[in-house]
Amino acid sequence: MFCLTRLLVLFLAFSGTTVHAILYQSLSHLPPNKTYDYIIVGGGAGGGVLANCLSEVASLKILLIEAGSSAFQNMTIEVPGLAARLPNSQFVGSYSMNWIWEEDIDDSQGLEFYYHFMVFTRGSMHDFDRWANVTEDGGWSWESLQRYREKIDKITPPVDGHDITQQFDPSAHGNFGPLRIGLPGTLQPTDDLVLNASTQLSNEFPFNLDYNSGNTIGVGWTQSTIANGVRDSSAVAYIEPVLSRSNIDVLVNTRVTRVIQTGIQSSVPEFRAVEASASSNGTKYTLSARREVILSSGAVKTPHILMLSGIGDSSHLSSHSIKTIVDLPDVGRNLQDHTLVSSSWSVNSTNTRDNLTEDTAFFQNQLNLWIANGSGELGTVSASQVGWFRLPMNSSIFDTVPDPSAGLTSAHYEFLFTNGFSSFSEPFPSDGGHFFTVLTAMVSPTSRGNISLASSDPFDSPVINPNLLGTAFDIFTIREGVKAARRFMSAPAWNGWILQEHGDFSQAHTDEEIEQYARNTADTVDHVSGTVSMGKTGTTILGSGALNSDLTVKGTIGLRVVDASAFLDKVVPPVDGHNTTGQFDPSVHGQLGQLGISLPGVLRPTDDRVLDASAQLSNEFPFNLDCNSGNTIGVGWTQSTIANGERDSSAVAYIAPALSRSNLDVLVNTRVTRLIQTGIQHSIPEFRAVEITTSSNSTFQVLNARREIILSAGAVKSPQILMLSGIGDASHLSSHSIKPIVDLPDVGRNLQDHPLVTVSWTVNSTNTLDNLTEDTTFFQNQLDLWIKNRTGLLGSARSSQIGWVRLPDNASIFNTIPDPSAGLTSAHYEFIFTNGFVSYSEPFPSDGDHFFTILVAVVSPTSRGNISLASSDPIDSPIISPNLLGTEFDIFTMREGIKAARHFVSAPAWDGWILEEHGAFSQARTDEEIEQYSRNTATTIFHVSGTAAMGKTGTTGPGSGALNSDLTVKGTIGLRVVDASAFVSHAFVGTSLSSPEVMLWKKPFIVAAHTQTATYILAERASDLIKDTFYRD
Template sequence: MELVKFIVVGLGLTAKYTLAALLTDPRHLPQTQWDYIVVGAGTAGCVVANRLSENPKVKILVIEAGVQNTGPDASAIEVPFLVAEASSGTTFDWNYTTTPQAALNNRTTAYPRGFVLGGSSSTNYMAFTRGSSEEYNRLASISGDSGWSWRKIFPYALKNEKHVASADNHKTTGEYNPSVHGNGPLLTSLPGTSTDIDNRVLETTKELHSEFPFNLDMNAGNPLGVGWLQSTIGNSVRSSSATAYLSPALANRSNINLLTNTRVTRLIKTNNLSSRFPTFLGVEFAQTASGPRFTATAREEVILSAGSIGTPQILMLSGIGDQTKLSKLGIKTAVNLPDVGMNMQDHPFFALQWSVNSTKTFDSIVNNATAFSDAFAQYEATGQGIFANNAIANHIGFFRLAESSGILKQFGDPTAGPHSPHYEFAFINGFYGTTQTEPTTGNYFSAAVILVSPTSRGSVTLASDSPFDHPLIDPALLATSFDQQVVVEAVEALQRFISASPWKGYIKAPYGGSANATTRDGILEYARNSVISIRHPMGTAAMSQTRARAGVVDAHLLVKGVEGVRIVDASVIPGIAAHPQAAVYIIAERAADLIKAAR
C-alpha cells in the first residue's frame, strides 16, 4: 500500500524536548565523561535511560545509530494499520539480509531491525505477549537467580504496561483480564475494529475446544489457546519505547543527552576497576566509516542495548569474542568469550491464504485507492476505523504438540513446560504473504504459522573489522528436523481449525502455493519456499550462571570476564516462545534496578 504522510501531534521530538539535549553531531556534546553511557535507544535502552535518569544526580549519555521517530514518513511507525510500511527498505530499518539459508532452498531473506529511536519497538508488528510463567522460571534456573522467576519479575511487568481503551471504545469485558495489567508508561489495547472473521474464530474455539480452547488473557502466565491480540497501541497510535519511556524523560529531565545518527564503533579498554578483569568504560563512536572518531567514558557503567545484532557486533569489534574468529580479521582479543554472537534463536514464520466469500476484508480497502483514502480520512478525523487497528490480526493462538506426539518422543520437548507453546497462529482478515506476490483483486483470509520453540540455533559473526559493514546474520531458519516436523504438524492443525463448521461457505479455495500444502512433503516444501524471519532474534549474548563457561552475561547481565559493561536487550534471552518485546521491557525494568543497586 502507498505510504501515507501523517504526523501525530504531540509525538514530535524537537518540539517537546526542552530540558534534555538532543544532538545529531558528536562535536556538540557538552562533556566527554558521564556516569552511564547507554549504547542504543531501542526497546531496552530507552527503558534503562528513563529509569536511571530518575536520579537527578546522575548524568547519562544515550548514543543511537538510527534516526528520530518523527518526520515526513513517520506514519509508517505511528499509524497501526501501516505496520508493514515500517519493514525493510525504509529509512527506519537497518536493511540487513541473512546469509543463504540451507533449509530454505538457499534463499537469503531481508532481516528487518529498527534503525530509529525505540528500535524495533518502533517498527515491529506490535504484538504484546509476555510468554509463559514457565519460561521465566527456566530463565531463573539457567541464570541461578530467582529474581528472574515469574513470581518475582511479574511486578516489573505491571510496572511496564498499562492497558487502555480500544480505538472504538467498545466494551472489552470477556476479552482480557484487567487484574494482570498494570499502570506503566507503555500502552496496550485490544483490537479497535471488528472483522468478518472474529466470530468464526471464536466459534471454532467452542466447536473444537479440546484442541483450540479460548484463552481470556495469554499475558497471565499461560498463553495456550486462542485469544484477542493485545497490541502496543494507545490513543490510536503505536506506543513504543521511544514514546513511552524516552520522550517523557527527555521532556522533563536535564540529566540525559541523546546523540542520534551516530554509531558506536567499539568499546575502549580503560584503567582496571580491579585486578581481576579488563575494564571497558570507554566508548568510541563515529557517523561515517571515513569520518572522525570520538570518545566518551563512563564513571559507572557502559550499558550495551544495541540489540541481538548490534550488541555482539560491538563486542567483537572491541576484541571480546571468539579468539580464533577475531584473529582471522586482525582484531586483537581482549577477552576470549566464544559464545558472543552464538546461540542465536529466531522464530520462522509463513502464511497460507484462501479466497473467501466476502467483500469485508481489508483487501477491499488496500486495493481501492478511493476506499483507502476515505479510511485514512476517517482515521485522521476521528482516530477510528481500520487505520487504528493492527493489520496483522484480531486473534492469535499458541499451541502445543499432542503429548503423544512422535516428534516429542523422538527429539524431546524443547519448551519450558506443559504450558509453553510449540507454535502459533495469527488469523488475518485479508491477504498476507511472506514471499508471495500480493494479488490486486479478490478477497482473502490468511493465517500465519509461527514456530515459537525452534531447536535451530544460528549466529551473528563479523564480515570485516569495519563497524560500518553489516555482520553476517545466520538465523538458521528450519535447520533441524524437529523444526521442520513441527511446522508440518502446525499446518495440519491449522487445516483442522478451518475445517470447522464456522468456516463452511466462507472459505472458497486455497490461493497459489497454498494449494500444494496438502501432504506432509507438500507442506514442508511450501514452508521452505515461504518462510522468513518474524524478527525475533535473541540469545546472541545469552545469560548463564556466573561460573558457567557457556554464555556471555551473568545473572546480573554483566559481561563475563569484563568490568564495567552490562548488556540489556534481547541478546541476553536464551529463548522465549513469544513475541519477545514484552520480555525485553520486563528485563530492562529489572535491569535498571540492578544497575541502581550496583551504584
C-alpha cells in the first residue's frame, strides 16, 4: 500500500545526486518564470495518465496542477469499505445544483487523485464505435482502442485468495497495466444467490463473465480498482510512480482560475497559459506552457474554467461580464449523469454488510483485519455483482423515443447487488435489521443538464443543473429497472433469504408509484460527463461539441481537455484469493497495465443467486464472462479498481510511479483560473499559458508551456476554464463580460450522466453487507481484517456482480425515438447487485432487516444538461444543469430497467432468500408509479461527461463539438482537453422520426459504462497523440 504522501516522503529522503520530481505545496514556492511544455490542470483519471505518459519523454517539461492537497494518507481514502464517507469528507467540496438536491462534487480540478467509487467498467464496444462515427475519427473505435485498454489495467488476486476463475475473462484485460483491478475481496453469502437468480432468470438477466469485454449486458462479478484490499487510483497507479522523474513538477493546493490567451495564429486564439491562485484572496499567478494547456479538471470544473476564460456560450459569458474569446456554446452544456435508485429487501440472515453499521465490535474487527493485511469486509467493494441490462426492444417507450443506447452491447440500466442496506436517500434503519439492496442506475439517460457560471469569480462554484430523470425515457427506464430488480429478486434462488421489501420501495408497485419512488429517492452516481464534449472536428455551432476529436478545444490553439467532460487496466487477484476462473476473460485485459483491476475480494452469499438467476432468465439476462471484452451485455462479475484490497486510482497507478521522473513537476493546491492566449498563428489564437492561483484572495500567476496546455480538469471544471478563458459560446461569455476569443458554442453543453435508481428487497438472511451498517462490532472486525491483511468486506467492492441490459428491439420507445445506444454490444441500463441495502434517497431502514439491492442505472441516456458560468470569477463554481431523466427515452429506460430488476429477482434462484420489496419501491407497480418512483429517487452516478465534446475536426458550429478528434480545442493552437468532458456521440442526424426528442441525439453521448475507465482510455490515446505530435516536430 503506497499512498502519494508516503512515496513523497520516500523520494524526498533519497540521497545522492538523482534529480526527482518536485512537489510544490504552495504556488508561491514555484520558481518564477519557470516554463513548461505542457501544463496539466487536474490530477484525476485524465490528468494522472497524462502526467505519467507525457513525462516518459525526458526532454518534455510537465507541470501538473492540482487544487487538492497531497496529504492523502487517510484511511477514508485507502479503505475501500469507507468509500461512502468520501463525498462528505474534507476531500470533496460542494457545488450547488439547480435541481432538487445539493450535489457534493469534488472541489479539485480532476476529481482529485482518489475520489471515485472503484467499480471498474469500460463501456461497450458500441459506445466507442459511436465516438468514432460522430467524430469521423476511427482512432476512437473499440478496435482501435484495444491497445490502450490492455495498457491500463491488470487483474490482481483477491485478498482472501479465493479462486476467481469464472468471475472474469482474462482475455478482456491487460496483464501489466498500472491500474490494478480486483474482483470482490471477500465472498458474500449472497454471491451464489445473485448468480443463481441470474441463471434461473437467464432470459432476462443472463450471466456475463466479464462486462468489460465489450458486451456489458448481463450479471457478472464486480471488477473494482482495489488491489490487496486497498483502493487504487490515478494518484497511486499513475502519479506516484513518476515522482522520481526530474521533468515533472506537481503543484498542489492551487486552483487554476482560467486559461489565458497568449497569442493568435491565423486568427485563432492561442491559450498556452493559465491563471492560478491558492485562494480567492490569494495572489494570482500566470503559468505558461510552450506547447499546450490540458484541462483535466473534470466535467464540472473544466467547463467552469473554460467559461471563466472566455471560452463558451458568448451570451452566457456576457451575462457575467466575461469577454468572449471563443464562442463555444456547447461548453457546459449536455451534462449527463447516471441516475440511481436503491431498492432494499430485509433478509433472513445476519451475515450481511449491515454488521459494519450496526455492530461496532464487528466494524473494529474488520478494520483490524484491513490494517493487518487488507482483508475483510472493508477491503472490498460493497457490490460483489453488477448487472447491465437493456429494455426489451418492444418496450412502449420506443414507440415515441429512439433507443439512446450505443447498441445491443450497451445497457439502458444497471443493477448493483449489495449484501446489505444501501441508500443515498434513506438513513440506515433505526431499528436495525439486515438487508439486500439492488441499486438501479439508468446508464443510457436522455436527460441533459448543464454547468453554468454563478459569477465571474473563479472561486464561486458553478451552477450545476443535473436534470436527473428529466425525460420520459429516463423515467421509463428507471421505472423498468426497478421493476426488473423486483423480478430478479423473485427468482427461486432468493427463497429463504429475502424476507420482504423495505421502506418506501415496498409501497411502490404501480408504474406511477415506482416513478414517484424513483423521483423521491433518485440520486446521481457522480458520473457527470459531456460538458465539454468532443464533436466533429472544426464545427463550433451549438450541438457540435466543444472539442475536436483530438480533444483540443475548438477555436483555440494550445488548449486541450482530457477528462469526463470530453469523453485503462490490469486484473489483479481478489483480496480473498478465491479462484476467479469463470469470473472474467483474461484475454480482454492487459498484463502490464498500471491500473489494478480486481474481481470481488470477498465472495458473498448472493453471488450464486445472482448467477443462477441469470442462468434461469438467460434470454433476458445472459451471463457475460467479461463485460469489458467489448460486449457489455449480460450479467457478470464486477471488476473494480481495487488491488490487494486497496483502492487503485489514477494517482496511484499513473501519477505516483512518474513522480520519480526528473521531467515531471506536480503542482497541487493550485487552481488554474483561465487559459491565456499567448499569440496568433495564421489567425488562430494560441493558448500556451495558464493563469493560476491558490485561492480567490491569492496572487494570480501565469505559467507558460512551450508546446501545449492540456485541460484534464474534468467535465465540469474543464469547460469552466475554457469559458473563463474566452473559449465558448460567445453570447454566454459576453453575458459575463468575458471577451470571446474562440466562439465554441459546444463548450459546457451536452452534459451527460447516468441516472441511477435503487430497488431493494428484504432477505431471509443476516449474511449481508447490512451488518457493516447495523453491527458496529462486525464493522470493527471487518476493519481489523482490512488493516491486518486487506481482506474482508471493506477490501472489496460492494457489488460482486453487475449486469448490462438492452431494451428489447421491439420496445415501444423505438417507434418514435431511434436507439441512442452505441450498438448491440452497448447496454441501455445497468444492474449493480448488492448483498445489502443501498439507497441514495432513503436512510438505512431502522427495523434492522437485511436486504438485497439492485441499483438500476440508465447508461445510454438521451437527456442533456450543461455547464455554464455563474460569473467571470474563476473561483465561482460554474452552474451545473445535469437534466437527469430529462427525456422520454431516459424515463422509459429507467422504468423498464426497474421492471427488469423485479423480473430478475423473480427467478427461482431467489426463492427462500428474497422476502419482499422494500420501501417506496414496493408500491411502484404501474408504469406511472415506477416512473414517479424513479423521479423521486433517481440520482447521478457522477459520470458527468461530454461538456467539451469531441466532434468532427475543423467544424465549429453549435452541435459540432468543442474538440477536434485529437482532443485539441477547436479554433485554437496549443490547447487540448483530456478528460470526460470530451466524450462524444452525435447520432441519428437526419432521422425521419418526428419526435422533438430526436433532436437530442445530435448531441454527444456518454459511454454506457462507468466513465472512469473510458477516461483512462481517452487519456492513454491522448498521450500518444501528444507524443506523436512532439516527435513529428
